[in-house]
Amino acid sequence: MSISPVKIWRHQKIISSLLKRKGKIISWTIVRTPPAGYEQEAPYPVVLVKLDDGLRFVGQLVDWEEKDLKFGKKVEAVYRRIIKPDPEGIIPYGIKFRPL
Known part of the structure; x- marks a missing residue:
């Protein structure tokens, strides 16, 4: 399986626009x-x-405790590993959220 560098670049552009947003x-x-x-x-x-x-935006909450699961809780978008590496060794990363 080959991945287009253009596809990767476009994906990174979207991700970088979301990082650190609250x-x-x-x-x-x-x-x-x-x-x-x-x-x-x-x-x-x-x-x-x-x-x-x-x-x-929908995403996984990371670095959380039970008290963080409440409506109105402030969070920040962060860049994290999504799942284990694929058979080619590519590690998928994406946006998740961290409580503030």
């Missing part, structure tokens, strides 16, 4: 039965965040 949790759930590849993460929270500019 918002508030407007909904959340706990994933207890994850899809293949995410078993080591379970249980983990997935949050719906309304960023300060009004954009809504």
Whole structure:
């Protein structure tokens, strides 16, 4: 499988525009039965965040404690590993959220 450098560049441009942006949790759930590849993460929270500019974004909450799972909790977009490396050794990264 080959990955286009243009596709990678476009993806990085989108990710860099989201990094360090802040918002508030407007909904959340706990994933207890994850899809293949995410078993080591379970249980983990997935949050719906309304960023300060009004954009809504869904992502995993990281570095969290039970007290962080509440509506209106301030969070920040961070760049983290999504799942284990694929068979070619490529480590997928993406946006997740961290409580403030």
